[in-house]
Amino acid sequence: MDYLKKSSSISVSTIFKLSLILLCLLLVVVYFWKKRWLYYYSSILPGPFSLPFLGTVRVAFAGQKNIFPLFENLVKTCPLVWRVWIGNQLYVVTSRPNDIDKLLNNFLSKENILLYDFNEENLSSLFTSRVSVWKIHRKMINPSFNQQIINSFTGIFVKYANVLNEGFEQNCGKGSVDVLTMVWRCTLDTLFETLANVDPKLLRKGNDKFVCMILRYERLLTERFFNVIYHFTFFWKLSVLHKEVTQIVNDMFDHIKQLIDLHMKTKFSSIDSSSVIDAEVCNNNDNLKEKAFLNHLLTKELTAKEVLEETTFMFMAGSETTALTISSVLLVLSIYPEIQETIYEEQCSIFADIDKDATLDDINQMNYLERVIKETMRFLPPAPYLARDIEETTELNSHVYPAGSAALIPVWYVHKYPEFWPNPLKFDPDRFLPEEIEKRPRAAYLPFSYGYRNCIGLKYGMMSMKAILSTILRRFKIKPGKYKSIEEIEVEFHFVGKSKDGYKVAVEKRGN
Structure with missing residues (x-):
């Protein structure tokens, strides 16, 4: 009798285990069946070896520090169109401009792209939001970045460039210094006054703390991206890193709430005309004031959370990309003194008094400086990769981009492809x-x-960079620090592309 009970017990246990195994197998079969066309198209595209769930082996085990060199090597050695799996996401990598043109104009979604999706979990914004939300918010925010409003910021750009110059003067003759922190403080302070009409000195914790939060947030998100286990929300939310990300986002929100509170106190004050050098752009001050970013955003039918998220990301992304580009220009000019001197000659031809603050008309004449900025962004783009969801299977030039995959565009490689860039x-x-x-x-x-989902602040960014660089380069010579040639600059991926060893240059004051 005992034997029969034991036998029955074993039988039930065995049946349960077998049922569990069969259920798991069924789920795996269903999973792969749903993705069968992705696997089919993946099989006919060239690319490195991949495993189910894990993805491309070399990518899965590369780690954050090695991923950019690895991808650089893959892009250079693979055809112009190839594929890579990151976890269970298929990316079709393309460097063909005609394909890129069609993909970025026809596909706007970023919802299923892991790194964007991870950011969206914490901080929804124009950069990552669903297309339906993006269209509404972009239409709302566009008026804040029209050329007339940007022109009115000239004096503020120059004001904070002069503050930045004080920091440069303190470092004259002290050898090489990493200028990124100083420049980033300048671009962030500029944004606070231009887009929110708030003096950054009024913020209790200061913007240096905000910059540290941004850097840590980016590092944690990229660490999650390159750890396949953390792609699964269940395991991510159990991790210590998730708790840290949550805390950082809350701290960033607190900082921006403080900004919004200060802004509300001065909401009905006009743009400070003493900061705007060109009087003609102040003729319609009331209209400009109402359309300035934060004023304008607060008049729209947005929730408090939407205003907070859009404002936070605008200050994060806008300050960092501008600071990285200015720092990159200074790094490049330290390597190419002849180009630096050509910029100085252009400045001398524009300014009768080289120490005079730049006006809007002066900035509009800086054609060579603008070309230098653009060429620097060709070499060192702040965003080295772009990505979009492929929502329907598309064939371009005999290559198929399957629905459910994502297009991945290596910007840095497109910028150096010999067919277009001799x-x-x-x-x-x-x-x-x-x-x-x-x-x-x-x-x-x-x-x-x-395409349609390009950077909303491109005109703002170019104007501010020209104003700040003009103010620096008329007063200082930039000398080599760490790097002696542009080929030596190694890039690391931290959500954006950054020089691995910083932006170290030496600063020397120009003689009168």
Whole structure:
């Protein structure tokens, strides 16, 4: 009798285990069946070896520090269109400008792209939001970045550039210094006053703490991206890193809430005309005031959370990308003194008094400086990769981009492809003369993204960079620090692309 009970017990246990195994197998079969077309199209595209769930083996075990060199090698050795699996997500990598043009104009979604999706979990914004939300918010925010409003910020750009120069003067003759922190403080302070009409000195914790939060947040998100286990929300939420990300986001929100509170106290004050050098742009001050970013956002039918998220990300992304580009220009000019002198000659031709603050008219004449900025972004784009969901299977030039995959665009490689950029490793600002631009496909240059979902702040960014660099370069010479050639600059991926060893240059004051 005992034997029969034991036998019955074993039988039930065995049946349960077998049922569990069969259920797991069924779920796996269903999972792969749903993705069968992805696996089919993946099989006919070239690319490195991949395993189910884990993805491309070399990528899965590369780690954050090694991922950019690994991808750099893959992009250079693979055809112009190839595929890579990151976890269970298929990416079709393309470097063909004509394909890029069609993909970025036809597909706007970023919902299923892991790194964007991870950011969206914490901080929804124009950058990552669903297309339906993006269209509404983009339409709302667009008026805040029209050219007339940006022109009115000239004096504020110059004001904080002069503050930045004080920091540069303190470092004259002290050897190489990493300028990124100083420049980032400048670009963030500028954003606070231009887009929110708030003096950054009024913030209790200061913007240096905010910059540290941004850096740590980016590092944690990229760490999650390159750890396949953390792709699963269940395991991610159990991790210590998730708790840290949550705390950082809350701290960033607190900082921006403080900004919004300060803004509300001065909501009905006009733009400070003493900060705006060109009087003609102040003729319609009331209209400009109402359309300024935060004022404008607060008048729209947005929830408090939506305003907070859009404002937080605007200050994060806008300050960092501008600071990275300015720092990159200074790094490049330290390597190419002849180009630096050509900029100085242009400045001398514009300014009768080289120490005079720049006006809007002055900035609009800085054509060579603008070409140098553009050529720097060709070499060192702040966003080295772009990605979009492929929502329906698309065939372009005999290559299929399957629905359910994502298009991954290696911007840095497109910017150096010899067919569109002759002698691509030569730093040549004249590539951006109008007649040279006409020779290239439109999507061969992508520093501000491309298509309908491009960077909303591209005009703001260019104007501020020209004003700040002009103010620096008329007073200082930039000398080599860490790097002696542009080929030595190694890039690391931390949500954006950054010089691995920083932005170290030496600063020397120009003689009168």
